[in-house]
Amino acid sequence: SQTIHQWPATLVQPVGSPLSLECTVEGTSNPNLYWYRQAAGRGLQLLFYSVGIGQISSEVPQNLSASRPQDRQFILSSKKLLLSDSGFYLCAWSPTGRGVVPQYFGPGTRLLVL
Amino acid sequence: SQQGEEDPQALSIQEGENATMNCSYKTSINNLQWYRQNSGRGLVHLILIRSNEREKHSGRLRVTLDTSKKSSSLLITASRAADTASYFCAGLIQGAQKLVFGQGTRLTINP
Numbered sequence: 382s383q384t385i386h387q388w389p390a391t392l393v394q395p396v397g398s399p400l401s402l403e404c405t406v407e408g409t410s411n412p413n414l415y416w417y418r419q420a421a422g423r424g425l426q427l428l429f430y431s432v433g434i435g436q437i438s439s440e441v442p443q444n445l446s447a448s449r450p451q452d453r454q455f456i457l458s459s460k461k462l463l464l465s466d467s468g469f470y471l472c473a474w475s476p477t478g479r480g481v482v483p484q485y486f487g488p489g490t491r492l493l494v495l
Numbered sequence: 496s497q498q499g500e501e502d503p504q505a506l507s508i509q510e511g512e513n514a515t516m517n518c519s520y521k522t523s524i525n526n527l528q529w530y531r532q533n534s535g536r537g538l539v540h541l542i543l544i545r546s547n548e549r550e551k552h553s554g555r556l557r558v559t560l561d562t563s564k565k566s567s568s569l570l571i572t573a574s575r576a577a578d579t580a581s582y583f584c585a586g587l588i589q590g591a592q593k594l595v596f597g598q599g600t601r602l603t604i605n606p
Contacts, residue, residue: 484585
């Protein structure tokens with residue numbers, strides 16, 4: 382069966398520090414991968430998605446970036462965090478080649494920038 | 496904004512009652528999905544309805560879709576305390592492999 386992992390679960394970082402959040406998927410090949418951010422009490426905002434290794438689509442211009450160095454690994458990064466980067470970050474995957482499918486979410490990383 | 500809108504934003508009912516949540520969206524979609532999120536956790540997929548379907552059932556869940564009105568509803572029958580969570584609708588945009596989420600409805604079931 383497929384599983385998705387995210388770490389860390391919680392992160393407190395000072396303003397201006399770098400960020401690296403990692404997401405990995407097991408049990409499937411060539412998944413579509415997604416990074417979302419959720420503000421407190423709000424819906425999800427799509428940040429990046431990837432349909433293959435090295436293929437990244439950015440949805441929202443900001444100081445975050447994403448990379449997909451391996452088929453089942455998706456990394457969210459920042460060189461210098463802002464206070465506004467605080468939030469709940471969720472990684473998700475969906476099977477490739479089948480448009481009408483659900484997305485499966487990881488447990489999320491809660492980021493607090495101070 | 497392409498984001499969907501849900502109403503109500505918050506709903507509090509007694510255990511055993513039915514809960515209805517509504518969702519409206521702006522863009523053309525291939526399908527609409529409903530997700531559940533317990534506090535501080537990831538989202539769990541509940542049910543998916545295709546754009547050519549009007550109604551779908553899964554256990555105590557009933558979803559309707561009206562593409563002419565760009566709206567959907569989620570009905571949870573015979574609610575239980577364990578149904579307390581936030582519920583989100585999400586539309587799969589036509590021609591894209593990405594979902595647009597609504598703002599969610601916070602459902603509280605009182606025992």
